[in-house]
Amino acid sequence: MRIVVLVKPVPDPASGGERLGANGRLDRAAVPAVVNGNDEYALEAALKLTAAAPEGSEVTLLSMAPASAPETLRKALAMGATRGVHVTDPALAGSCAVSTAKVLAAALKQLEFDLVLAGVDTSDGLGGTVPAAVAAYLGLPFLSYAARIEPDEPAGTVRVRRISPTGYDLLEAPMPALISCTQALGEPRYPTLKGIMAARSKEIATRSLADLELDPSTVGGAVATTQVLATKVPPARGATEVVRGTPDEGATRIVEFLAQRRII
Amino acid sequence: MFEPFAEVPAYPLVFPIFWGAAAFFALAMARHLRVFAVARPSRPFANIPARLIGLVQYAFVQTKMFKDMRAGLMHAGIFWGFVLLTIGTADIVTGGIVQAVLSAPFEGALWAAISAIQNVVALIVLVSIAWAYVRRLVTRPARLTFNRDALVILAMIGGVVATELLAQTAQVARYGDIRGAFVSNALAVPLRGLSPSALEGAFSLLWWGHIALVAAFLCYLPFSKHLHIATSFPNILFRKLAPRGELPQMELEDETATFGLKTLQDLGWKDLLDGFTCTECGRCQAACPAWATGKPLNPKTFIMGIRDMAVDAEHGIDLIPNSPIVRETYGLDDTRPAAAALARPIVDTAIPYDAVWDCVTCGACVEACPVLIEHVDKIVGLRRNLVLEESRFPAELTPAFRAMENQGNPWGQPASARTDWTRGLPFDVPVVADLAAAGGLDDLEVLYWVGCAAAFDPRNQKVARAVATCLHAAGVNFAILGQEESCTGDPARRMGNDYVFQILAAGNVDTLNRYAMGERAIVTACPHCFNTIGNEYGQLGGAFKIVHHSTYLAELVASGRLATLPEDATSTTGDHRPGAVTVHDSCYLARYNNVVTAPRSVLAAAGVTVTEMERSGKATFCCGAGGGRMWMEETRGTRINAERARQVVETGAATVATSCPFCMVMLSDGLAAADGGQAVATLDVSEVLAARIAAAPPDRRLPVIAG
Numbered sequence: 001m002r003i004v005v006l007v008k009p010v011p012d013p014a015s016g017g018e019r020l021g022a023n024g025r026l027d028r029a030a031v032p033a034v035v036n037g038n039d040e041y042a043l044e045a046a047l048k049l050t051a052a053a054p055e056g057s058e059v060t061l062l063s064m065a066p067a068s069a070p071e072t073l074r075k076a077l078a079m080g081a082t083r084g085v086h087v088t089d090p091a092l093a094g095s096c097a098v099s100t101a102k103v104l105a106a107a108l109k110q111l112e113f114d115l116v117l118a119g120v121d122t123s124d125g126l127g128g129t130v131p132a133a134v135a136a137y138l139g140l141p142f143l144s145y146a147a148r149i150e151p152d153e154p155a156g157t158v159r160v161r162r163i164s165p166t167g168y169d170l171l172e173a174p175m176p177a178l179i180s181c182t183q184a185l186g187e188p189r190y191p192t193l194k195g196i197m198a199a200r201s202k203e204i205a206t207r208s209l210a211d212l213e214l215d216p217s218t219v220g221g222a223v224a225t226t227q228v229l230a231t232k233v234p235p236a237r238g239a240t241e242v243v244r245g246t247p248d249e250g251a252t253r254i255v256e257f258l259a260q261r262r263i264i
Numbered sequence: 265m266f267e268p269f270a271e272v273p274a275y276p277l278v279f280p281i282f283w284g285a286a287a288f289f290a291l292a293m294a295r296h297l298r299v300f301a302v303a304r305p306s307r308p309f310a311n312i313p314a315r316l317i318g319l320v321q322y323a324f325v326q327t328k329m330f331k332d333m334r335a336g337l338m339h340a341g342i343f344w345g346f347v348l349l350t351i352g353t354a355d356i357v358t359g360g361i362v363q364a365v366l367s368a369p370f371e372g373a374l375w376a377a378i379s380a381i382q383n384v385v386a387l388i389v390l391v392s393i394a395w396a397y398v399r400r401l402v403t404r405p406a407r408l409t410f411n412r413d414a415l416v417i418l419a420m421i422g423g424v425v426a427t428e429l430l431a432q433t434a435q436v437a438r439y440g441d442i443r444g445a446f447v448s449n450a451l452a453v454p455l456r457g458l459s460p461s462a463l464e465g466a467f468s469l470l471w472w473g474h475i476a477l478v479a480a481f482l483c484y485l486p487f488s489k490h491l492h493i494a495t496s497f498p499n500i501l502f503r504k505l506a507p508r509g510e511l512p513q514m515e516l517e518d519e520t521a522t523f524g525l526k527t528l529q530d531l532g533w534k535d536l537l538d539g540f541t542c543t544e545c546g547r548c549q550a551a552c553p554a555w556a557t558g559k560p561l562n563p564k565t566f567i568m569g570i571r572d573m574a575v576d577a578e579h580g581i582d583l584i585p586n587s588p589i590v591r592e593t594y595g596l597d598d599t600r601p602a603a604a605a606l607a608r609p610i611v612d613t614a615i616p617y618d619a620v621w622d623c624v625t626c627g628a629c630v631e632a633c634p635v636l637i638e639h640v641d642k643i644v645g646l647r648r649n650l651v652l653e654e655s656r657f658p659a660e661l662t663p664a665f666r667a668m669e670n671q672g673n674p675w676g677q678p679a680s681a682r683t684d685w686t687r688g689l690p691f692d693v694p695v696v697a698d699l700a701a702a703g704g705l706d707d708l709e710v711l712y713w714v715g716c717a718a719a720f721d722p723r724n725q726k727v728a729r730a731v732a733t734c735l736h737a738a739g740v741n742f743a744i745l746g747q748e749e750s751c752t753g754d755p756a757r758r759m760g761n762d763y764v765f766q767i768l769a770a771g772n773v774d775t776l777n778r779y780a781m782g783e784r785a786i787v788t789a790c791p792h793c794f795n796t797i798g799n800e801y802g803q804l805g806g807a808f809k810i811v812h813h814s815t816y817l818a819e820l821v822a823s824g825r826l827a828t829l830p831e832d833a834t835s836t837t838g839d840h841r842p843g844a845v846t847v848h849d850s851c852y853l854a855r856y857n858n859v860v861t862a863p864r865s866v867l868a869a870a871g872v873t874v875t876e877m878e879r880s881g882k883a884t885f886c887c888g889a890g891g892g893r894m895w896m897e898e899t900r901g902t903r904i905n906a907e908r909a910r911q912v913v914e915t916g917a918a919t920v921a922t923s924c925p926f927c928m929v930m931l932s933d934g935l936a937a938a939d940g941g942q943a944v945a946t947l948d949v950s951e952v953l954a955a956r957i958a959a960a961p962p963d964r965r966l967p968v969i970a971g
Contacts, residue, residue, distance in 0.1 A: 012670050015678045034670055190662050193652035193763050197519050244936055 003046040006118035009033040009072035024228035038119025040188035042181035058082040077199035078191035084204040094221020101133030106212040116178040131180040141173035147184035268360025282357040285479035292486035306532035308502035328634040345389030376444030383447035393422040407546025417490040431470035438463035492543040496635040499541040503636040507799040509856040514762045524648025538637040539571030548629030554622040558901030561619035563629035569614025577605040625891030626851040647760025664895040672750030673716035685725035695746040709741040715790035717925030724925040730954040738826035752796040759892035773806035789813040791853035818865035827958040831871040843918030849884035850924035866949040870956040889926035909934030
């Protein structure tokens with residue numbers, strides 16, 4: 001089983017310092033980058049699937065990201081991915097979701113795979129459209145919100161349990177297919193020290209737009225389909241009050257609290 | 265003509281019997297050492313004088329044994345009795361040379377005195393043995409392991425001593441008084457009427473019984489837990505002399521190495537010696553907070569488990585070793601430790617997987633052990649292997665590891681929030697980087713190392729404000745690192761993640777050195793930061809003088825820089841006198857680093873009288889947060905902090921004073937659950953002191969202090 005996992009370095013959400021620059025683009029220097037959380041779940045799913053059938057299996061990371069990305073990609077390689085492909089080009093700065101999907105699709109055309117896995121969305125943009133758009137560009141079956149992935153290699157199909165508003169849908173599609181992955185797939189592993197060491201010497205191939213045979217004028221900030229006009233930081237949360245005491249005291253205090261705010 | 269033992273029939277048989285047994289003992293011990301040879305090298309040879317002093321203190325005076333006074337006296341009785349009676353045995357097995365030599369001075373008075381002493385100690389040993397039997401058969405203290413081994417050993421010692429004494433008695437009855445042997449002489453009086461042949465028969469039987477028991481004892485010993493009589497001396501001599509809070513250094517760049525401890529071969533031979541030294545006395549078990557709260561961790565069975573593994577590995581090694589020449593000549597194979605036993609993982613053989621994670625690394629077991637066995641370093645070694653090689657650890661640790669790696673603190677808070685605690689203080693807390701930029705670093709007296717807990721945990725932020733208030737009130741020129749501070753790596757290291765520890769520690773060493781902080785004091789209110797910076801940063805090339813805030817504040821008061829209110833005065837900030845106070849000692853402060861009096865001095869300066877808990881000072885009982893347990897769920901047994909809270913409530917104190925941010929969190933929670941409210945307050949010693957600062961100018965008053 002050959003799996004490509006789409007991976008995006010994002011500003012560490014826990015750092016609390018994520019902000020946009022004057023041009024409406026992410027200020028990447030302000031906070032350290034980490035692998036997008038949902039992508040780690042996709043990678044974990046890919047590693048489990050290939051571990052189940054290791055013969056001829058490989059997991060390739062594919063990322064479109066600025067030049068600094070390999071440092072972050074090594075952390076994903078440390079989890080156990082085989083190699084990485086890093087698409088980077090100065091012309092890609094300011095890309096919208098459509099550009100991103102176009103570029104990732106072009107890069108995937110140069111790779112061999114049975115499945116493409118991606119996180120359902122990324123914690124910086126939260127658009128959640130790229131996986132579907134990549135599938136559309138490549139004409140691949142798109143299975144979204146996967147909570148379980150069961151490939152049947154001899155039959156050349158894959159079954160996915162898709163989270164639906166009412167429970168689960170059971171979907172089946174021929175491979176190759178693209179699957180967007182949720183956290184229901186299981187916690188990502190913590191890399192071992194040997195994994196971290198091995199990742200240092202794993203291959204990360206760099207691809208420019210020219211390598212992908214894409215015209216720089218068709219992608220990037222200049223032709224972005226969306227533009228960020230303004231951003232606002234949510235107000236800080238107020239102080240938390242913890243009520244302690246006997247049930248009666250606690251209830252009295254909670255009623256008082258709600259009454260003061262005219263909620264009851 | 266000197267004719268020793270002329271009255272003993274077939275006396276020369278002593279030589280083959282005793283020396284044969286002694287040779288068997290030596291061969292069995294040598295076989296133990298063959299397993300030691302496959303273990304990693306240990307090099308505990310530095311500082312011989314300190315090692316010898318320790319040998320006197322722990323092996324001969326046995327200071328640790330007397331913490332349990334009655335058991336200590338019993339043990340001393342048997343030990344010294346055994347040592348002194350060995351003189352007689354040595355005389356027998358050497359054909360009377362000892363007596364011949366020692367009879368020469370003072371016309372035999374010396375030997376007579378020795379005979380008298382031997383008579384006395386024989387009685388003491390017999391009484392002690394009887395006492396030991398009562399403990400094992402009647403009173404049965406929980407810490408002891410009840411098996412046949414102990415009963416057999418006691419019977420053998422008792423038998424050896426009793427037969428010796430009674431043989432002498434029969435000898436006296438038959439042949440007349442022995443000079444000095446007053447007990448035998450007295451016991452023989454009623455027997456003098458018996459026929460000479462009966463007395464001779466009894467004497468022969470008892471005398472040879474004594475020799476048979478001595479020989480049997482030598483043959484039994486190498487396979488018995490009682491082996492400690494041979495191993496405790498080297499174990500004490502080769503003990504860890506580094507600060508107890510300094511975990512072994514770890515080489516992370518060797519890709520072929522096993523990281524941490526996986527099998528017997530990853531242990532050092534000193535670790536195996538620990539196993540062969542354990543006597544199952546159970547002092548570690550009795551002191552262990554995990555065991556006390558019903559968890560699967562038992563430090564005693566862990567150490568005995570390592571010994572059992574080593575013994576298992578001995579199967580396959582012949583008792584009589586072949587030399588290489590003999591092997592070559594006769595085409596024999598060398599016998600080696602059993603490969604399967606050597607490959608077996610320690611986890612789930614000597615210690616259950618869950619128990620590895622139950623350890624709070626509080627060191628109570630190490631402190632309690634009379635023969636200085638190191639339990640904690642081995643448990644962390646097992647964690648290192650599980651984390652770094654197998655990625656096998658409680659799921660809750662993943663976010664803590666990632667937060668330490670990415671945010672530099674286990675809370676996962678942004679570095680930008682590190683100075684949030686200073687908000688609301690009526691004075692500015694300078695940041696080192698700003699001082700350096702302004703060229704004001706030279707005047708800096710003290711770096712206040714805040715620590716992650718005090719920076720991010722709301723309750724401990726109040727402690728940070730109290731510490732800063734005290735420093736400010738005393739006019740100390742201090743500053744903090746602010747955003748440049750990160751976790752010292754203590755939790756990562758004790759959870760087995762030495763990779764993250766080394767990243768964090770190297771970063772901090774670098775930061776501290778950049779500002780030349782090795783040249784001035786670093787003060788911290790966190791015993792974990794205190795231990796790691798002080799005892800472990802040396803491994804990364806950091807040499808810093810770190811002082812715990814209790815010590816520093818006590819000095820400020822003692823030197824008169826920080827004035828406190830008279831006892832009857834009401835504080836300007838309202839009376840925060842905390843009523844009856846008890847002290848909870850932090851493991852990493854009191855037990856690991858001997859800081860016991862300083863927190864009490866601070867409380868005394870605040871005019872507080874302390875009621876001590878039973879488990880206090882170096883014998884303190886962990887709050888449950890050490891060893892990274894702060895970030896793990898406590899699902900097995902009852903909660904350690906609840907048990908400690910119960911001990912606090914028992915004192916009747918209105919306040920428990922802490923000097924550690926983790927203890928603060930654990931005890932606040934434990935007490936809230938224990939009494940359903942806030943009947944017992946938890947205050948840091950600095951908070952108690954801050955409330956009693958005298959004549960603080962209005963801008964130096966502490967705005968908020970109560971819990």
